[in-house]
Amino acid sequence: MTEQRFVHAQWSSRLAFILAASGSAIGLGNIWKFPYLAGDNGGGAFVLVYLLCVVAIGIPIMIAETMLGRRGRQSPINTMRTLAGEAKASSLWRYAGWLGVIAGFMILSYYSVIAGWAMAYFFKINSALFEHIDAANSTRLFEYFKSSPEFLGIWHTLFMVATMFVVSRGVSGGLERLSRFMMPALLLVLLILDVYAMNSGGFGRGMAFLFNPDFSKLTGEGVLVALGQAFFSLGLGMGSIMVYGSYLPPDVSIARSSLLVTAADTLVALLAGIAIFPLVFANGLSPSMGPGLIFETLPIAFGQMPGGWLFGMLFFALIFFAAITSAVALIEPAVAFLSENQGMNREKACLYSGVGCWLLGLGTVFSFNIWSEVKWLGKTVYEWVDMLTAEIMLPVGGVLIAIFASWVMTRADSEAELKLHDPRHYQAWLILVRYVAPIGVALIFLDALGVI
Numbered sequence: 001m002t003e004q005r006f007v008h009a010q011w012s013s014r015l016a017f018i019l020a021a022s023g024s025a026i027g028l029g030n031i032w033k034f035p036y037l038a039g040d041n042g043g044g045a046f047v048l049v050y051l052l053c054v055v056a057i058g059i060p061i062m063i064a065e066t067m068l069g070r071r072g073r074q075s076p077i078n079t080m081r082t083l084a085g086e087a088k089a090s091s092l093w094r095y096a097g098w099l100g101v102i103a104g105f106m107i108l109s110y111y112s113v114i115a116g117w118a119m120a121y122f123f124k125i126n127s128a129l130f131e132h133i134d135a136a137n138s139t140r141l142f143e144y145f146k147s148s149p150e151f152l153g154i155w156h157t158l159f160m161v162a163t164m165f166v167v168s169r170g171v172s173g174g175l176e177r178l179s180r181f182m183m184p185a186l187l188l189v190l191l192i193l194d195v196y197a198m199n200s201g202g203f204g205r206g207m208a209f210l211f212n213p214d215f216s217k218l219t220g221e222g223v224l225v226a227l228g229q230a231f232f233s234l235g236l237g238m239g240s241i242m243v244y245g246s247y248l249p250p251d252v253s254i255a256r257s258s259l260l261v262t263a264a265d266t267l268v269a270l271l272a273g274i275a276i277f278p279l280v281f282a283n284g285l286s287p288s289m290g291p292g293l294i295f296e297t298l299p300i301a302f303g304q305m306p307g308g309w310l311f312g313m314l315f316f317a318l319i320f321f322a323a324i325t326s327a328v329a330l331i332e333p334a335v336a337f338l339s340e341n342q343g344m345n346r347e348k349a350c351l352y353s354g355v356g357c358w359l360l361g362l363g364t365v366f367s368f369n370i371w372s373e374v375k376w377l378g379k380t381v382y383e384w385v386d387m388l389t390a391e392i393m394l395p396v397g398g399v400l401i402a403i404f405a406s407w408v409m410t411r412a413d414s415e416a417e418l419k420l421h422d423p424r425h426y427q428a429w430l431i432l433v434r435y436v437a438p439i440g441v442a443l444i445f446l447d448a449l450g451v452i
């Protein structure tokens with residue numbers, strides 16, 4: 001190996017790793033996407049399959065991805081190349097890293113549009129329009145907002161500029177410190193919304209919708225969506241957890257840290273669902289409202305609570321912070337690639353990737369208005385970008401990581417890196433990443449394609 005390994009700084013403690021990894025995992029995926037996908041795919045059965053995917057596929061792959069990162073200690077593409085060299089495997093493995101760079105770029109293009117909605121609602125929620133708002137008016141306001149390419153475009157632009165500012169200035173460290181306070185605050189706000197939902201009159205129906213599985217409502221594609229959401233929400237399959245792993249000190253337990261990050265991520269998603277669905281039923285709305293779900297339901301709660309406008313502003317501000325920590329992690333690989341491998345300086349790399357992402361994001365902006373009928377095989381631009389990333393690229397990336405960690409890397413190496421005290425735990429992990437994850441993902445793909 002002639003390649004010089006980067007000398008990396010390390011996390012001061014296990015807590016720093018857990019907070020940073022949770023900061024990238026917890027984002028719009030938990031609060032905006034999980035409830036709307038659960039609503040679109042029939043509720044309980046979707047949630048159950050999602051949880052199964054998190055436990056049987058997500059956790060083992062998160063352990064594998066963190067482990068590869070700590071062993072390689074470089075950016076994902078170079079880590080894959082180094083580890084492949086170490087295991088005398090094909091250097092083609094570096095393309096697994098590439099897949100992640102492209103997926104992150106594509107995800108950010110629409111992530112920014114939705115984060116822009118949260119910014120817009122932060123500024124709107126204290127207007128008189130939202131006072132004691134009912135379901136019909138809340139829906140109407142959202143439809144009006146969504147129908148304007150200019151509005152959506154402006155907020156998308158502002159979010160992208162904010163993200164690229166953070167990335168180009170390299171001030172994401174400050175953001176991470178800030179998110180130590182933001183994440184607990186977000187949890188608290190969600191809990192208060194949950195209490196509100198309990199008294200909304202729709203709690204029983206909301207909980208039944210979320211937790212009573214009715215498998216007749218779940219399609220093969222719905223199962224694939226649940227799998228994709230598990231990867232998306234945990235931020236797996238694209239090398240970003242690998243980056244965090246590369247800073248993890250050698251004596252920290254990878255398995256335990258991964259479990260904690262997964263538990264935090266799942267908790268936030270479930271708490272968001274528990275806050276939203278009772279409101280949906282109490283106000284006679286339909287759970288399958290699509291991407292507008294939280295923007296149509298939560299303002300009803302804010303409009304009715306005493307001091308709700310202030311609480312609403314706090315909520316949307318916290319979503320903004322949760323989104324921007326994820327956004328920075330989504331685009332960083334593309335910026336790093338352009339500046340390390342293409343010889344651009346960091347500002348230029350930021351400019352190119354930011355503008356590229358912004359342009360692609362316009363496709364999502366227009367999917368909600370002037371291009372809402374421009375479809376290919378029944379899907380809008382937004383739906384295509386989302387499907388290609390969450391349902392294809394992330395699961396494929398994740399399975400490549402699983403295969404690499406369990407079939408290519410030697411057992412001695414993975415055992416030494418994971419340092420699990422109980423050999424049965426190592427054995428269980430090995431079975432999950434070797435067989436369960438790849439076969440499970442393959443079966444879900446075949447099922448969604450209608451082959452089985």
Ligand code: TRP
Nearest residue numbers: 025027028029233235240326329
């Ligand atoms: N997990 C993030 C969320 O739930 C989205 C995401 C997917 C992500 N892949 C990522 C964030 C990689 C950071 C890095 O909102």
